[in-house]
Amino acid sequence: MTTSSLDLASLLCSRLCHDMLSPVGALSNGLELLADEKDPEMRQRCFELLDQSARISTDKLKFFRLAFGAAGGFGELVPVSEAQALIDALVANNARIVVNWALAGDSLPKPAIKTLLNFAHIGIEALPRGGTLDVAAEFRDGSSEIVVRAAGPRIAFDRDIGRALEGSLPEGELSSRTAPATMIQRMAQEQGGKLQFALSEGALVLGAMLPGA
Template sequence: MTTSSLDLASLLCSRLCHDMLSPVGALSNGLELLADEKDPEMRQRCFELLEQSARISADKLKFFRLAYGAAGGFGEHVAVAEARALVDALVASNARITVNWQVSSDALPKSAIKTLLNFAMFGIEALPRGGTLDLAAEWRADEAGGHAAEIVVRAAGPRIAFDAAVGRALEGTLPEEELSSRTAPAAMLHQLAQGAGGQMQFAIEEDALILGAVLFDA
């Protein structure tokens, strides 16, 4: 699968707009309700809903800025704490998902952070009924004298939801004509892995989705 940078960027923008439509729409609806509402108690409730929608919008924008964009510069390491804060913010309002972290480094290359964030998003989406999201990553010296980032994310819960097309895009076997805004993040990760001399893998079990990546000299 070969996709031009422009086409991939366009699809990623479409995905971002799709995911931002709900919280931004809630802001718009809340403002309309607030303009017509006179009851003090209901107005207070509107303010609370507006605050919640604004927070969700900001959290998602921060997440996508690093997961898809150029936040943190090019070729730099990014603090794992930053990625953790972004993922934890996404699931803060979903008490049905428990997130566990096991990362041995304080910082990882930006390509590894992007992979970790997108894997986390895939995992969250795979748990419509809740469950456990385990994220692990390691940055180590390899046998060739360079370095490698190893990333594993496991989403476990009832009725795992994972589009097979996303998996094929991740492995690079999805035909270019079938690429969409839904599969664009996985296609981006595949290209990222190719550039880092690594690979992406996934496996689906009865009650779990497992995502793995190895990026050399990431």
């Protein structure tokens, strides 16, 4: 593993910890409140908040396991329904985001699944005020094509993530925020594929062509 790969792995771990801090912290806070609370109604409310935080933590861990990890337990092809369930769970507590699916086929190669999940995560983060997330994927003739479109009243997109997707971000500017985009860009490059994005006032479109994946 090269030094740059070690740096990338460290930054991906930092990103995972950053995203898990809020729901895990909520669990800790909920347990503290529960220890001091005597009112039955408030204790019930604490249990509900603990259940919600535990579910969010579990959903995020499952998502990042497949989006960042080695995807152990799966073969070379991963059921698309697995990725769909993970993304749906990620937005389950955000009523402002509606996810639309257009999936051709039952499975995709691991690199395509990872790209799909990371595209969806970027798209979700681009919709701080809500909107629609359209996810399309197809595996045909040995190649994968993925398109994710995030549309809403305000698109929040870090241009450095765009540069990371294109492979033009200098190594010295790599951060935990851009590490996932860098990871899938390198993965696409190894497959002889390409990632691209288009940003307009009301939409962000992410696309990938992955030959052999």
